[in-house]
Amino acid sequence: DYVPERIRKLESRVKDNEFDVDAWNGLIREAQTHPIEKARKTFERLVTQFPTTGRYWRIYIEQEMKSRNYEKVEKLFQRCLMRVLSIDLWKCYLSYVRETKSGLSSYREKMAQAYDFALEKIGMDIMSYQIWADYVAFLKGVEAVGSYAENQRITAVRRVYQRGCVNPMINIEQLWREYSQYEQGINAIIAKKMLDDRTRDYVNARRVSKELEAMTRSLQRHNPATPPCGSAEEAKQVSLWKKYIEWEKNNPLRSESLTVISKRVMFAYEQCLLCLGHHPVWYEAAQYLSSTSKLMQEKGDTNSSKILSDEASSLYERAISSLMKSNMLIHFAYADFEEGRMKHDKVHTIYQRMLDIKDCDQTLTFIQYMKFTRRAEGIKAARLVFKKAREDTRIRFHVFVAAALMEYYCTKEKQIAFKIFELGLKRFGHEPDYLLSYIDYMAHLNEDNNTRVLFERILTSTSLSSDKSGTIWDKYLEFECNVGDLSSLLKVESRRQDAFKSEYEGKSTCLLIDRYRFLDLYPCPTDILRALGYKESRSSNKPTISMLNPSSASVEAAGGTSIDDAGMKKAGFAIPDISQMIPYKPKLRASKFPSSPWRGIPCSWTSGDTNEEHAPAEIIQPFVKIDDLMDKFADCSLPSEEDWLKQVNSGGGGHTFSVSSGQSNLRFAGVKRSSSRGDSDDESSVNSRSSVPPVHDIYRARQQKRVK
Amino acid sequence: MDDIKRRERMYRSIIGQLLNDGYMAIAKSLTAQVKPLNPCTPSEFLFKAFSAGVDQVEQEKLDQSYYPNSIDSVAPGSGIDLEFESDVQILSPEAMQYETCYVTAHKAPTRTATFSKNGQYIATGSVDTSIKILDVERMLVKSILPSDINAMVENTNQGMADHPVVRTLYDHVDEITSIEFHPTQQILVSGSRDYTVKVFDFTKSSAKRASKTIKEVERVRSLSMHPTGDYLLVGTYHPVIRLYDLETFQCFVSCNPADQHKGPINCLSYNPTGNIYASGSKDGAIKIWDGVSNRCVATYPEAHDGYDVCSAVFSRNGKYLLSSGKDSVARLWSLAAPGRPVLVYTGAELSGKQAHQAQAVFNHTEDYVLFPDEQTVSLCCWSARTAERQRLLSLGHQGPARRIAHSPTTAAFITCSEDFRARFWYKSPVSD
Numbered sequence A: 001d002y003v004p005e006r007i008r009k010l011e012s013r014v015k016d017n018e019f020d021v022d023a024w025n026g027l028i029r030e031a032q033t034h035p036i037e038k039a040r041k042t043f044e045r046l047v048t049q050f051p052t053t054g055r056y057w058r059i060y061i062e063q064e065m066k067s068r069n070y071e072k073v074e075k076l077f078q079r080c081l082m083r084v085l086s087i088d089l090w091k092c093y094l095s096y097v098r099e100t101k102s103g104l105s106s107y108r109e110k111m112a113q114a115y116d117f118a119l120e121k122i123g124m125d126i127m128s129y130q131i132w133a134d135y136v137a138f139l140k141g142v143e144a145v146g147s148y149a150e151n152q153r154i155t156a157v158r159r160v161y162q163r164g165c166v167n168p169m170i171n172i173e174q175l176w177r178e179y180s181q182y183e184q185g186i187n188a189i190i191a192k193k194m195l196d197d198r199t200r201d202y203v204n205a206r207r208v209s210k211e212l213e214a215m216t217r218s219l220q221r222h223n224p225a226t227p228p229c230g231s232a233e234e235a236k237q238v239s240l241w242k243k244y245i246e247w248e249k250n251n252p253l254r255s256e257s258l259t260v261i262s263k264r265v266m267f268a269y270e271q272c273l274l275c276l277g278h279h280p281v282w283y284e285a286a287q288y289l290s291s292t293s294k295l296m297q298e299k300g301d302t303n304s305s306k307i308l309s310d311e312a313s314s315l316y317e318r319a320i321s322s323l324m325k326s327n328m329l330i331h332f333a334y335a336d337f338e339e340g341r342m343k344h345d346k347v348h349t350i351y352q353r354m355l356d357i358k359d360c361d362q363t364l365t366f367i368q369y370m371k372f373t374r375r376a377e378g379i380k381a382a383r384l385v386f387k388k389a390r391e392d393t394r395i396r397f398h399v400f401v402a403a404a405l406m407e408y409y410c411t412k413e414k415q416i417a418f419k420i421f422e423l424g425l426k427r428f429g430h431e432p433d434y435l436l437s438y439i440d441y442m443a444h445l446n447e448d449n450n451t452r453v454l455f456e457r458i459l460t461s462t463s464l465s466s467d468k469s470g471t472i473w474d475k476y477l478e479f480e481c482n483v484g485d486l487s488s489l490l491k492v493e494s495r496r497q498d499a500f501k502s503e504y505e506g507k508s509t510c511l512l513i514d515r516y517r518f519l520d521l522y523p524c525p526t527d528i529l530r531a532l533g534y535k536e537s538r539s540s541n542k543p544t545i546s547m548l549n550p551s552s553a554s555v556e557a558a559g560g561t562s563i564d565d566a567g568m569k570k571a572g573f574a575i576p577d578i579s580q581m582i583p584y585k586p587k588l589r590a591s592k593f594p595s596s597p598w599r600g601i602p603c604s605w606t607s608g609d610t611n612e613e614h615a616p617a618e619i620i621q622p623f624v625k626i627d628d629l630m631d632k633f634a635d636c637s638l639p640s641e642e643d644w645l646k647q648v649n650s651g652g653g654g655h656t657f658s659v660s661s662g663q664s665n666l667r668f669a670g671v672k673r674s675s676s677r678g679d680s681d682d683e684s685s686v687n688s689r690s691s692v693p694p695v696h697d698i699y700r701a702r703q704q705k706r707v708k
Numbered sequence B: 001m002d003d004i005k006r007r008e009r010m011y012r013s014i015i016g017q018l019l020n021d022g023y024m025a026i027a028k029s030l031t032a033q034v035k036p037l038n039p040c041t042p043s044e045f046l047f048k049a050f051s052a053g054v055d056q057v058e059q060e061k062l063d064q065s066y067y068p069n070s071i072d073s074v075a076p077g078s079g080i081d082l083e084f085e086s087d088v089q090i091l092s093p094e095a096m097q098y099e100t101c102y103v104t105a106h107k108a109p110t111r112t113a114t115f116s117k118n119g120q121y122i123a124t125g126s127v128d129t130s131i132k133i134l135d136v137e138r139m140l141v142k143s144i145l146p147s148d149i150n151a152m153v154e155n156t157n158q159g160m161a162d163h164p165v166v167r168t169l170y171d172h173v174d175e176i177t178s179i180e181f182h183p184t185q186q187i188l189v190s191g192s193r194d195y196t197v198k199v200f201d202f203t204k205s206s207a208k209r210a211s212k213t214i215k216e217v218e219r220v221r222s223l224s225m226h227p228t229g230d231y232l233l234v235g236t237y238h239p240v241i242r243l244y245d246l247e248t249f250q251c252f253v254s255c256n257p258a259d260q261h262k263g264p265i266n267c268l269s270y271n272p273t274g275n276i277y278a279s280g281s282k283d284g285a286i287k288i289w290d291g292v293s294n295r296c297v298a299t300y301p302e303a304h305d306g307y308d309v310c311s312a313v314f315s316r317n318g319k320y321l322l323s324s325g326k327d328s329v330a331r332l333w334s335l336a337a338p339g340r341p342v343l344v345y346t347g348a349e350l351s352g353k354q355a356h357q358a359q360a361v362f363n364h365t366e367d368y369v370l371f372p373d374e375q376t377v378s379l380c381c382w383s384a385r386t387a388e389r390q391r392l393l394s395l396g397h398q399g400p401a402r403r404i405a406h407s408p409t410t411a412a413f414i415t416c417s418e419d420f421r422a423r424f425w426y427k428s429p430v431s432d
Helices: A005-016 A021-032 A036-049 A054-066 A070-080 A087-101 A107-122 A129-141 A146-164 A172-186 A188-216 A232-249 A258-276 A281-299 A302-321 A328-340 A344-356 A363-377 A379-391 A398-411 A414-428 A432-444 A448-460 A470-483 A486-499 A508-516 A526-531 A534-541 A543-548 A550-569 A626-635 A641-650 A652-656 A663-677 A682-690 A698-707 B002-021 B024-034 B045-063 B136-144 B147-155
Strands: B099-105 B110-115 B121-126 B130-135 B165-170 B176-181 B187-192 B196-201 B212-215 B220-225 B231-236 B242-245 B251-253 B265-270 B276-281 B286-290 B296-300 B309-314 B320-325 B330-334 B343-345 B368-373 B378-383 B401-406 B412-417 B421-426
Touching (some): A005 A021, A021 A036, A021 A054, A036 A054, A054 A070, A054 A087, A070 A087, A087 A107, A087 A129, A107 A129, A107 A146, A129 A146, A129 A172, A146 A172, A232 A258, A232 A281, A258 A281, A258 A302, A281 A302, A281 A328, A302 A328, A363 A379, A363 A398, A379 A398, A398 A432, A414 A432, A432 A448, A432 A470, A448 A470, A470 A486, A641 A698, B099 B130, B110 B176, B110 B421, B121 B176, B121 B187, B121 B412, B130 B136, B130 B176, B136 B421, B187 B220, B196 B220, B231 B265, B276 B309, B276 B320, B286 B320, B368 B401
Parallel strands (some): B110 B401, B176 B220, B220 B265, B265 B309
Antiparallel strands (some): B110 B121, B121 B130, B176 B187, B196 B212, B220 B231, B242 B251, B265 B276, B276 B286, B309 B320, B320 B330, B330 B343, B368 B378, B401 B412, B412 B421
16 A cells, blocks of 8 residues: 555654644645545544544544535544534534435424534533524524414524523624514514513623633633643643633622533533543542532532532543543542442442553552542451452552551551561562561561561561662661660671671761761761762662651752752853953944944943953044043034024935034034033933934924023 | 864765766766775775664654653754755645734834744834734734624723733834844843843833833844843944843953954844854854854855845754845855855845845744745745745735744744834644
C-alpha cells in the first residue's frame, strides 16, 4: 500500500505522542480527501483517541453522510450524542434527521421529537439560538387544517417561545422580538397580558446572557481533551473553566429551584469535561452532585436526592470507564462515595476493576482496598485482601508495612504484626526503607534487646547490599545513642567505620558529629562542618534522611542557595558584562549629519564617571566655552517678534540653523530661553527642553506671542 | 591548522567519491580547482562517513525531539534549521490564508508595531504620538462573533469592558519609531523622534504616562530588549549603539570605537538567549555583536548591495539571521558561515524599488518568510527553507505598509500603514 511521505511522518508523530493535536489535524485533512471506506479506519482511531471532541465526531459523521451511509451514521450518533454535549454535533444531528426522515409519513413527529430532545440536552448552550429558531420555524410550517389543529399549533409554538425567551443565550433579544410579533399577530389583547407576564423573566435571562457571554468568551470550547502538560495556556483554560463553573454555582438566574441550578451547573461541568476530561474535574463534578443531593435530602425531597446521588455515581462510572481508566485518585474517590452510600458490593467491583489493570503499580490500590475492608467488614476480611496482595507480583513493600501496622494499631496484636514484618523481610530484605520501617516498629515497642538482635540480623545478612546499609548503620548508631551505654555506642561506631573504611578514611571527627547531632542540631557551626568534609560523607550515605528531615538538608545546602536564587532568574541567558564596556554619555555632536537646531543641551543625568577620553573618534564634541557663550548672549540683539514669526512661518529659515553656524541661531536660542524663564524654576525648564517642538510649530509660535 | 587539514581531507574524499561513482569529469575539474597535494584514489569513504554522520545527527535530533506535552515547547515545530533535512512538513498556513480580523486606526500614519513575547498583546505606535496596546484574544472574539451580536454588545455599553484596545499611552511629542515589550512584566518601552525613550508600566488600566524617561540627544530609531528584560539596546540617528541598564539607566557602549557603524542605526535585535545581537544600519552593513562584552564580532558590509539595511532578526535557535534592505530582497545568513547569505528571497524587487523601510519576518513556526511589498501593497511570502515563492496576500491598506510584526506563538500578524490603520491578521487553526 502506498502511503505518502507526509502521512507517514504524521503517523510517526502520532505514534510518538498520541495526543499530538497538530499531527491529528493533518491526518484528518488527509482523510477528508479520501472516500469514507478508506478513511474510516483513521476516523475510528480519532474518535477513540478523542472521544469527547464534538468536532471530530462531526467530521466523521459528515464524511459518512456524504456517502449516504445512513445506518452507519445512526450508529455513530448513538455512540456519541448522549455523551458529547457539543452544539455543533447536535446541530449536525438535527440536520441529519431533517434530511433523512423527510420522506417518512411520521416525519413531523420524528422531527418534533428530535427538536425536543435536542433542546432538553443542549438547549442551555449559549449558542443554541439557532436550534430554538429552527424549531419555531418548523412548527410554524406544519400544516394545520381546522381550528382545533390550528389551536394546537399555536400552543406548541407558544410553548417553545416561552421556554426559549427565559433561556440565557446569545441573540435572546431576537427570539423575544419574534415572540412579541407572533403574539401580536394572534390576538393583540391577550398578547399584552402574555408578554407582560413574561417580561420580567425575559429581562432577567437577557442580563444573564450578557454575563454568560462574558464568562465563556475566552474558553476554547472546541479544544480536544489532552492530558495535562503544565503549559501556561492550559493553566489559563483551567482557571477560566473554574471561574465559569463557580459563576453558575452562584445562581446567576436567581432561581429558587434547586433542580434548575444544579442542571445548569452540571451542564457547565459537562462542557468542561469535554475539554478537560483528563483532569480530575470529574471529582469536583461528582462532589457537587453529592452535596446537592444532601441539600435535597435536608429539604425532604428524597426522590430528587436519590436521582442526584445516582447521577454522581454514574458520573464516576463514566470517568473510570473512559478517560480516567487508570487514574487511582478517581477510583478511590468513587469507592469512598459508594461506601458512603453503603453499597459495598460496588466498592469491591471498583477495586477489582482497578486491580484488573495490567502493568501498573498496585501497591497503593491494595493498601486502600485493605483499609476499606477493615472499615467496612472487619479485620478478617482485610486479612483476606492482604493475602491476595501477597500473591500479586506487582506490589512493593509498602503493603507489608501497612498490613503490619494495621494489625498493631487495630487488633493490638503485636505478634501478628511481627509475623507480617518477618514475612516481608524474606521478600524485601534488600529494601533499606522497608528495613527502617521494621526497625522503627521494633524501637517503638521499647524492646531494646529484640531491636538490637534485629539490627544485627539485618547487618549480618547477605540480602542487603553493603552500599545500601549506610542508613541502617546510622539508625543503629542513633538507637545506641538514645538507649545504649557508652561502650556499646563506641562499639557500633567503630564497626560502622570498619564497614565504610574507604569513605571514612581520615574523617573520624565526622563520625563524632554523627554521635552528638540531634534532629537538626549540630555540635559545631556549618562552616566547620563543611571544612571537616562532613557534608560529603553524609550525603553519600544517607540520601533518605534529607527527605525525612528537610531542615537538616536545608542547613547543608544553605551555603549554595543564595547563589542559586540569583542564578535561577537569569538561567540560560547571557548577561551583558558592563565591566568590559565603557560608560557613555550621549551628547550632541558636530553637524556632520543633518540635524535640527532644537537639539537639547546634553543632560547631566549620568553618573560622574563618564569617560570622555574613550568617546568614539568620529563624534568628537564641539566643546563650548561657557563664558564666551554667555558673552555672545549678552551682546546679541533680539529680533523683533514680527521678524521672527515671519522667519518661522516662511519655513526655510529654521532648517539652516545649526549650533556652529553662528549668530542667528544663538539669537534664536535666546528667545526660547527667555520665554521659559518667565514662569518657571529649573524643573520645568528641563521639562520644556524634553518636549522640544518640531520646527514648524505654529501653535507654539502663537503661544510665545501670547507670553510676550 | 587542524581545521585546514580536515577540510583538505574532505575535498579529497569528495573527489574520491566522485571517481568511485564514475563522475570523472566533475572529479577532474574539482581536482583542478582544489589542487590536492597527493593524487586522489577512488574510494567510498565519503559515503560511509556520511551514513554514520546522518545516523548520529538523527539520533541526536530524536533525543531532543519535540514533545507537545512538555513545558518548554512554546510554539509548534522546531523552527528553521537547514542542517537537518529540508523536507520538513509544513503545517502552518501560508500568508495567503490569513484574514483580517480587526482594524484599528490612529490619527496619523502608523509606523511601528510589536508583539509581546507570549503573543498576548500587540502595541502599535503612530506619528500622532500615541501608542495603543491591543489584546489579541479580544480582537479574535470580536471577529468570531457575528456582527449583529457585536452591535448588540456595543449598544448595551458593555463594549468598553472588552474593547480590544486595552491601553492608549500618550507621553511622546513626536512620532513613535520603535516599541518593545518586556519579556515577563507588563512593561512597554518606546522610542521616538522626540529624542526620548520612555518606559511605560501598563499594569494599571489607567496607565497613560511613562513611568521613566531616557533622554537621548538623537532621534531614536530602533530598540531591542535583552531577553531578561534588564537591558535595552538603543539605536538612534547617531551611529553609536547604546546599551542601557534598565535598573540604573546608565549607558554603555563598546570599548572599541572602531566597532561602530558609520551611519544611523536602522534595526537592532537580540537573539533568544541574549549572547548575540545584530544591528543593521543606513551605511549598508549588518554587524553581529557579542552580547556579553558588547564588542562587534562580525560585519557583513554591503549586505544588501549597499542599500540601507532595514531589518535583521534571529531565528529561534539563534543559528540564522534574516535581514531585509531597501533593495527589496530578504536574505538569510547563517552565523556559522558568515560572508554570504545561505538563502536569498527574491521577487519583491520586481515591482520597483521601495522608498521606505520594510521588514522581513518569520512566521511563528519559521516555515515562511514574510515581506511587505511597497509598490503593490501586498505581502510577499516565501518558504523559509527553499526560498520558493508562495502566493501574494493583498494587504488592503490605502498606503504602503510600514511595519509588519508576526506573533511568536500563533498564526497572526499585524501590519501598519501610512493610511493611519493597523490591521490584525489571523488564521484560525481549526481545519475546515
